[in-house]
Amino acid sequence: MTLLSSCTRAARISAAVIALLACGSVLLQIGLNLLGGEPLAEALWRMSRFFTILTNLIIAATFAVVAGGRSVAPRWLLAMTAAIAGVGIVYHALLSHLLVQVGAEIIANHGVHTVVPILSVIWFAMFAPVDGLRWRDTWTVVIWPVLYCVYILARGSVTGMYPYPFIDANTLSPVQMAINIAGLTLFFLALGLLLVGMLRLRGRKSAN
Template identity: 35%
Template structure:
């Protein structure tokens, strides 16, 4: 049985607009370099930023057109929000002065700043009642970052390329890298718990405010 979340149309309209914006930004680099010798599409799509934005784009567009309300969809939506929050924070703290294969400042801003803010705002405004804060839920949300790390560390030596310096063992070595990754895992777990706890905060606030007023 198909159920809808009952999201207001103005939010669905904004989802569609920002979903299209994310799509355009994601295609900008590959299209600009379609005839550039040596440009690696495999490397481009191996960035966590690109992968998380692809997921966010899908969630925004499907949320705009279909507005699903079932548990599986809300879990996917939760994951997209978390990964975009991670993208935005890691970029701001560690990568703002590093070349991350973005062709223009506007695409950089869209994928690292605007879409993370949009996804978090959507998460605050629209309640996902099926998503609860549990240790199991936090663990489930961290599966993708874990798999991404494994993929990067396996692929890196094969192609002699790593997308981010903090996951590159060639300088510090694997022991120091392991310490950094453990620290990142702790931070990601905290962010996952925060995202789960914040779901629908603004919506609940206004609902409770209206209840008290009436």
Template identity: 30%
Template sequence: MKRKLAILFAIIAWFAVIVQFYIMIENRVSSISETVIRFFSFFTILTNIIVAIYFSSQSTKSKVSGFFDQPGRLTAVTVYILVVGLVYQFVLRQVWEPTGMQKIVDELLHSVTPVITLIYWFLYEKKKMVKWSEVPNWLIYPAVYLIYILFRGDFSGFYPYPFVNVPEIGIQQTFINSFFVLILFLVLSYGMILIGKGSVANSKDA
């Protein structure tokens, strides 16, 4: 059952990423090379790719699957994609109204994939073995991402999200917004560890 779910979820995640790439290329407003760079400058895309790689690894036996099988790796991946979903639902959904295939892909990237990843976490994460001390390491990826988009945005003029658009909102507001996203990462990370350990304890008491 675990492998079948992993295959199904991998197909969903890869489908969403690949179709989104095709849509961006077809509707590009800049060169193909710049469009490709912009595509991979979205936290949504990068995180959905991580999710797709994770589920793909769970359907095979490889070095990649061994890496992801370590306790806490699934929790980190789940936190990343939940941040994608929550930020979209509460901050970004109202700023645009996609239609057609873009709307379908949009929901897959921001709604469906976070939900199926959370379901997989509930079913298969080694919750008891996840360590509180791992949380700071989980923040490295979003921290590096933030540094990258701010540096690249400074010379390219492209900022993937309005809440980090320095020319429009200023560097101070950008850092304030980033701080609140950091809090969301921390709340989700520690909250999921707490819930995970609590669910293990409850199952033993039952």
């Protein structure tokens, strides 16, 4: 089943709102960097190393497609919802204390780390097709995080810079790095299971 076949007008309008918020938050962050004197090319290159930024851009594109009435594979929607949920959880649990922000920085930061993750999960819970996913589809949620880890380790081996302390090859041993990546994979797998379980629960309630 495609997502399009189960989309209502409310689903498309709310998807458009999420797409605009995700894109707007990223653009605001870029604008703040430019106002701080950072050249555009450098700002884009630096921001492209963050899982948060990349995932918000993918979410923006995904929900823009949904808002436009086109079909999206349920597995893709599951994977991206788990990814953006992970962004919010990891940030507030492990990273928020590392940043000191003021003014518009707070708006941009909470846009990508709080508002978009929460709204994406709510949208998934309300509008994702109940019969479009099975427990076996959960494995798809680990593809994007693993690809990101490969990307950032390859990039860091050249630049020497890593965006997150739990994937910093400058300070972590290979064994610890492998443990962290394995833990991250299990974390996203658990999120996928929760999301699929949430849909199946909705399906059972609808059937009663």
